[in-house]
Each structure stands twice: as structure tokens, then as C-alpha cells.
Amino acid sequence: MYAPAQHDEVTGLVNYVDEQLTALRSAAFGLTEEQARETPCRSALSVGGLIKHAAYVMRGALERLRTEVTEQPLDAVAYAAFTDSFVVRDDEKVAGVIEDFDRTRVELIAAIAATDPAGVTTAPPAPWHGVFEARPIHARYYLVHLVEEFGRHAGHADIIREQIDGVSVPALVLTLAGAPANDFFRPYEPAPGTLLA
Secondary structure: OOOOOOOOHHHHHHHHHHHHHHHHHHOOOOOOHHHHHOOOOOOOOOHHHHHHHHHHHHHHHHHHHHOOOOOOOOOHHHHHHHHHOOOOOOOOOHHHHHHHHHHHHHHHHHHHHOOOOOOEEEEOOEHHHOEOOOEEEEHHHHHHHHHHHHHHHHHHHHHHHHHHHOOOHHHHHHHHOOOOOEOOEOOOOOOOOOOOO
8 A cells, every 4th residue: 555645746656656566566476377377257367467468568658758659559560469468478487577577667667756747748549549649648647547557457466366366465465565464464475486485
């Protein structure tokens, strides 16, 4: 949880984004490679795939924050890259996906911290939402969208993790943060050799 504080706007946005990324990553804690690839719900989503997709989104966000992006590629190659971002392929390891996520996360958090939320930028077209032309926005519009994007997928990861073994992501987050046991929480004990253990 991002604890209540009197931070400036960009610090608040950094903390909200980082909290959602923490939840996404924590969903893998204590899973085996095979469990992190499981798709126990009706969708094709897995914990590992969601972490991989988050890294894909972070790379796109870095491009958006560093350059003026005014177009959205809508070809088959772009769509294939998007759909591939949700799947840990046979030639990939979830541990490697997490390493990529961690590296990209450090860059993204620094880029958000360096962004003026009131700065003027452009939102590229989003024809899947009926927006067919680039539009002027303030950077905060995009930064809040990142909170929305990562929050949605952190929720997906929490549900998937609970379907796998009944463990909730908030308990995993607290365990990884080193929180002591209390009347409301017992630290999770991962099996040796599992992810992030």
C-alpha cells in the first residue's frame, strides 16, 4: 500500500505506479516456473505473462515519456508483438521475464519522476476506442493511465494467483517487504527454489 502522505503530484504518481508494479511482481513469489505459466481462469492470462506484458507496456511508456509519439502502429507486426507480450514462450524462463521487468521498472520510475505532470504532450490515436487522430494532453493524463493500466493487471495477477494456490497478492507484498506477523497477517513461506524465494 502507498501509505498516506503529503507528497507532490509527481511523487504520488511515482508511488502509485510503483505500488501496482510491486503487486504484479509479487504475484510470482513462491510459484514454480510451471505455476507461473498456468492459465487457471477462462482467459489466456498467466502470472508470468502479465509480468511480461507489464515490461512491454513499460518499454512503450518509456518511449512515450522520452519522445513525442503521435502515431500508433496498427499493422499485423505490431499486433503480434502486443499479443506475444502476454505469453511466456517455450524459449523463455519466467525468472528471465522478471529480470527484464525489474530492469525496465527502474528506468520507468526514473522517467516518471523526471516528468512534469502539467507538461504538454500528445496522445496518439486509439482507434479501438474510436479515437482516430492524435490529441494534445497534459502528461498527467498519460501518467494516470499508467496507474490504471498496471492496476488492472495487478488485479488480474491477484485473481490468477488465488486460483493457483489460494494465496492473495497483498500477503505476498507484505512478506516481501519484511512485515512481521500480526493479528491480520501471517508471512508467506515459499518452497525453496521457487520464483523470488
